[in-house]
Amino acid sequence: MNKPIIELKDVWKIYQIGHVKIPALRGLSLSIHSGEFIAIMGKSGSGKSTLMNMVGCLDIPTKGRVNLYGDDIASFTESDLAQTRGKKIGFIFQKFNLIPTLTAFENVMLPMIFQGIPFEERKKKAQSLLSMVGLSERSAHRPGELSGGEQQRVAIARSLAIDPEIILADEPTGNLDSKTGKMVMDLIIKLHKEQKKTIIIVTHDEDVAKYAQKIKVLRDGLVIGQKK
Amino acid sequence: MMWDYFRLAFKGVKARKIRSWLTMIGIFIGVTAVVALISLGQGLQDSINEEFNKLGKNRLTVAPGGGAFLGPTSSNLAVATITEDDLDVLNRINGVDSAAGVLSKNARLEFKDEVDFINVWGFPTDKDGENMLEGISFFEIEKGRQLRSGDKYKAVIGYSIAKDTFDKEITVGSKLKIKNKIFEAVGIQKKAGTGVHDVIVRIPLETAREIYDEPEEFSTIFVLTKDGYEPADIVDEIKKELRDSREVEEGEEDFSVQTAEQTGTQLNQILDIVNIVIIGIAAISLLVGGIGIMNTMYTTVMERTSEIGVMKSVGARNSQIMFLFLVESGLLGLVGGLIGLILGLGIAKLGELLAVSMGVEIFKIHVGGYLIVGALLISFLAGTLSGLLPARQAAMMQPVDALRKND
Ligand SMILES: Nc1ncnc2c1ncn2[C@@H]1O[C@H](COP(=O)(O)OP(=O)(O)OP(=O)(O)O)[C@@H](O)[C@H]1O
Ligand SMILES: [Mg+2]
Numbered sequence: 296m297n298k299p300i301i302e303l304k305d306v307w308k309i310y311q312i313g314h315v316k317i318p319a320l321r322g323l324s325l326s327i328h329s330g331e332f333i334a335i336m337g338k339s340g341s342g343k344s345t346l347m348n349m350v351g352c353l354d355i356p357t358k359g360r361v362n363l364y365g366d367d368i369a370s371f372t373e374s375d376l377a378q379t380r381g382k383k384i385g386f387i388f389q390k391f392n393l394i395p396t397l398t399a400f401e402n403v404m405l406p407m408i409f410q411g412i413p414f415e416e417r418k419k420k421a422q423s424l425l426s427m428v429g430l431s432e433r434s435a436h437r438p439g440e441l442s443g444g445e446q447q448r449v450a451i452a453r454s455l456a457i458d459p460e461i462i463l464a465d466e467p468t469g470n471l472d473s474k475t476g477k478m479v480m481d482l483i484i485k486l487h488k489e490q491k492k493t494i495i496i497v498t499h500d501e502d503v504a505k506y507a508q509k510i511k512v513l514r515d516g517l518v519i520g521q522k523k
Numbered sequence: 524m525m526w527d528y529f530r531l532a533f534k535g536v537k538a539r540k541i542r543s544w545l546t547m548i549g550i551f552i553g554v555t556a557v558v559a560l561i562s563l564g565q566g567l568q569d570s571i572n573e574e575f576n577k578l579g580k581n582r583l584t585v586a587p588g589g590g591a592f593l594g595p596t597s598s599n600l601a602v603a604t605i606t607e608d609d610l611d612v613l614n615r616i617n618g619v620d621s622a623a624g625v626l627s628k629n630a631r632l633e634f635k636d637e638v639d640f641i642n643v644w645g646f647p648t649d650k651d652g653e654n655m656l657e658g659i660s661f662f663e664i665e666k667g668r669q670l671r672s673g674d675k676y677k678a679v680i681g682y683s684i685a686k687d688t689f690d691k692e693i694t695v696g697s698k699l700k701i702k703n704k705i706f707e708a709v710g711i712q713k714k715a716g717t718g719v720h721d722v723i724v725r726i727p728l729e730t731a732r733e734i735y736d737e738p739e740e741f742s743t744i745f746v747l748t749k750d751g752y753e754p755a756d757i758v759d760e761i762k763k764e765l766r767d768s769r770e771v772e773e774g775e776e777d778f779s780v781q782t783a784e785q786t787g788t789q790l791n792q793i794l795d796i797v798n799i800v801i802i803g804i805a806a807i808s809l810l811v812g813g814i815g816i817m818n819t820m821y822t823t824v825m826e827r828t829s830e831i832g833v834m835k836s837v838g839a840r841n842s843q844i845m846f847l848f849l850v851e852s853g854l855l856g857l858v859g860g861l862i863g864l865i866l867g868l869g870i871a872k873l874g875e876l877l878a879v880s881m882g883v884e885i886f887k888i889h890v891g892g893y894l895i896v897g898a899l900l901i902s903f904l905a906g907t908l909s910g911l912l913p914a915r916q917a918a919m920m921q922p923v924d925a926l927r928k929n930d
Pocket of ligand 2: 343344345465
């Protein structure tokens with residue numbers, strides 16, 4: 296196999312609250328290749344979200360290396376990190392994280408605004424993404440006017456706005472009932488199958504895990520097991 | 524691209540309507556006050572300058588005690604007086620072309636059983652008096668004629684007195700009583716619009732001396748200087764001659780001599796001070812308004828911490844977040860300034876209408892382009908500056924911390 300696009304080597308993340316040090320990751324190593332579908336599992340507090348934040352350039356490790364396409368993110372400036380988030384990575388969060396004052400359409404356009412993409416192009420892209428997630432009819436609605444499942448589909452459309460290769464989904468169905476959760480998962484699986492996205496998903500759902508090519512199980516900031 | 528940030532910022536402002544309005548009140552009250560005061564003050568300055576230019580540089584006034592500008596004082600309380608003797612002194616001075624004394628007092632005026640107290644000027648009907656009227660639009664006649672030599676118990680009526688003061692209009696030929704003596708109206712003045720000249724009645728000086736029993740005194744002497752003489756020099760000359768004849772020391776004059784220009788300059792100086800005070804008020808109110816904006820922006824940044832996290836997670840750079848919040852606070856300032864500008868101009872216009880309704884028709888507010896551009900620019904800048912620290916705080920947030928905020 297060719298070189299991994301994401302590579303974590305002996306990654307430590309230690310949070311400090313007052314004098315108390317909380318190690319969320321303790322020397323975790325992991326590599327992910329282009330086009331893989333990886334499920335991350337583990338108990339609450341095991342460091343899953345912390346891991347996702349490292350990969351997504353939202354945070355940098357206390358110690359160790361996080362390589363994205365061969366570059367160590369610790370050497371990135373604030374603006375490099377933002378550029379990487381804006382161009383290479385799409386996030387899907389458990390809480391959807393849409394901007395409440397913007398419509399579904401505007402939420403999908405937002406990442407493209409920060410990349411300076413002209414309006415006409417943005418509009419086309421946002422429209423096609425919303426129709427892909429089956430929400431063309433709801434473009435003009437604000438998040439507050441949408442159901443949880445609908446909001447998460449808007450968030451999926453948003454994560455695809457800048458055509459990232461990597462999609463990071465942190466418990467995307469955690470706030471949804473099982474039926475809508477299934478719909479959202481089918482959508483994410485479709486991204487992997489049809490668009491060849493590299494997908495890392497934090498989940499407690501065994502069915503999702505079944506689909507995944509690899510399952511990494513975390514405990515106390517370490518990968519303690521790999522199924523498959 | 525800019526436009527996108529303006530739209531996003533506008534959504535932010537709109538989403539918190541009440542707070543945004545309250546914040547903008549902080550800016551627009553100050554701007555309203557300043558715009559209104561400046562356009563009124565400038566208008567006042569303009570109309571004063573215009574009037575003094577109309578009067579001409581070669582006109583001087585001599586009055587007892589303090590100065591008098593637009594006309595003689597009607598005060599009956601002046602301690603020192605100027606008299607026919609002073610007029611003779613003036614007439615002997617080289618640079619003086621002609622000099623005419625006016626005696627003015629408030630007097631009881633009766634017309635068709637209605638009574639009012641009116642400022643009545645005893646105006647000379649000789650050659651000197653005619654010279655004085657020449658070229659001054661305030662005293663022009665609409666109907667009838669001016670007073671002329673030989674007239675006794677005749678009157679020229681100011682426009683407003685003729686038309687508005689009494690139930691019935693005073694016309695040429697009307698009979699009226701001043702201090703219980705019967706006068707005939709021989710002329711009605713044109714509308715002057717100065718607030719002074721429309722509310723007077725002019726009668727021959729000799730007649731005024733009879734009815735007031737004032738054989739010597741003048742309220743004001745009007746002087747015309749000869750061409751080729753510097754009015755300021757003549758002022759000095761007049762002062763010197765009058766000091767000698769009245770036997771007073773320099774610096775203790777019980778009379779005043781002023782050129783129209785000087786009087787104008789004095790008023791302008793007062794208005795300049797008023798302007799400085801206004802600018803001071805503006806600065807303080809902008810400061811207070813700016814602090815209001817800063818406060819609001821800090822609250823907004825705190826409230827929207829998780830939104831900031833989201834924007835960062837989709838690729839917003841620190842500079843873009845900073846810019847977005849700066850535009851938002853600038854917008855608060857700008858809209859506040861715009862409302863203030865409109866309200867201020869409205870109030871100034873109201874002031875103008877009020878002045879006109881009180882007879883000061885020459886008064887026009889002055890709305891300079893610099894005032895409009897300046898008010899908007901300064902309020903936008905005040906908004907932006909006030910947003911600087913909150914926007915920086917937003918920009919510097921760590922994305923993970925910001926995202927965790929609404930957990
Ligand atoms: N910003 C922070 N400051 C302090 N401690 C933190 C911070 N973020 C995470 N932690 C701690 O690090 C550990 C790992 O947290 P993390 O959010 O990665 O867990 P998780 O596996 O995602 O759990 P969950 O399934 O509940 O989402 C936890 O003990 C958590 O309390
Ligand atoms: Mg988590």
